[in-house]
Amino acid sequence: xxxxxxxxxxxxxxxxxxxxxxxxxxxxxxxxxxxxxxxxxxxxxxxxxxxxxxxxxxxxxxxxxxxxxxxxxxx
Amino acid sequence: xxxxxxxxxxxxxxxxxxxxxxxxxxxxxxxxxxxxxxxxxxxxxxxxxxxxxxxxxxxxxxxxxxxxxxxxxxxxxxxxxxxxxxxxxxxxxxxxxxxxxxxxxxxxxxxxxxxxxxxxxxxxxxxxxxxxxxxx
Numbered sequence: 001x002x003x004x005x006x007x008x009x010x011x012x013x014x015x016x017x018x019x020x021x022x023x024x025x026x027x028x029x030x031x032x033x034x035x036x037x038x039x040x041x042x043x044x045x046x047x048x049x050x051x052x053x054x055x056x057x058x059x060x061x062x063x064x065x066x067x068x069x070x071x072x073x074x075x
Numbered sequence: 076x077x078x079x080x081x082x083x084x085x086x087x088x089x090x091x092x093x094x095x096x097x098x099x100x101x102x103x104x105x106x107x108x109x110x111x112x113x114x115x116x117x118x119x120x121x122x123x124x125x126x127x128x129x130x131x132x133x134x135x136x137x138x139x140x141x142x143x144x145x146x147x148x149x150x151x152x153x154x155x156x157x158x159x160x161x162x163x164x165x166x167x168x169x170x171x172x173x174x175x176x177x178x179x180x181x182x183x184x185x186x187x188x189x190x191x192x193x194x195x196x197x198x199x200x201x202x203x204x205x206x207x208x209x210x211x
Contacts, residue, residue, distance in 0.1 A: 013193075020189045034188040040204060042188055047198035 019050035099151055106144045110137055 001009075023045045027034055034042060090097070114137045121130055192198065199207070 016193060020192065023189075037188070039188070039191060040199075043192055043195075043198050044201045044204065046189070046192050047200050050198060051200075 015050060015053055016046070019046050019053055022049040022053070096152060099148055103144055103148045107141065110140050110144075 023042070024034060026045060026049070027037065037045070114133060117133055118130065121127055121133075
């Protein structure tokens with residue numbers, strides 16, 4: 001496995017872990033436990049959290065790029 | 076503003092990650108400086124008094140202290156790394172030991188419901204599942 005693949009895999013697993021934690025919090029907040037949900041339902045919740053995380057990272061990346069280029073929203 | 080933030084973040088990152096190394100390096104250089112200063116003072120004093128009785132011994136002691144300080148520095152920093160490695164090994168061992176137990180039939184509450192999700196390459200969304208059902 002190349003270094004790039006390993007890095008992507010590690011990043012992906014860390015992202016998944018974070019998404020699982022967020023999903024657990026979300027489930028607890030509605031007064032249920034992860035064991036109450038079916039594997040499909042859990043998968044949907046974790047998938048939603050993972051895509052949210054990806055979006056957040058993308059937004060932050062764009063902001064960072066703008067900041068590095070010296071572009072500001074306020075002009 | 077962003078420049079300051081980046082600098083601060085970078086400094087905090089390095090401080091958190093290498094705090095022990097930074098502090099121990101500073102201590103090592105502090106010891107070098109202190110021993111060097113004391114020794115040079117002693118050499119000056121012995122030259123003024125023109126008595127070279129313990130001059131050779133003072134050099135030996137100085138270098139011994141330097142060597143001991145370097146040895147302590149290396150031990151302290153390698154122990155930190157070794158400790159972390161040992162902790163990681165212990166964690167993986169306990170995980171490996173815990174996994175077969177849950178497979179053998181521990182209660183349902185002890186089984187991690189997310190274990191399957193962790194191993195999946197790509198997760199399906201609600202829409203994906205609906206489409207799959209309709210395909211069937």
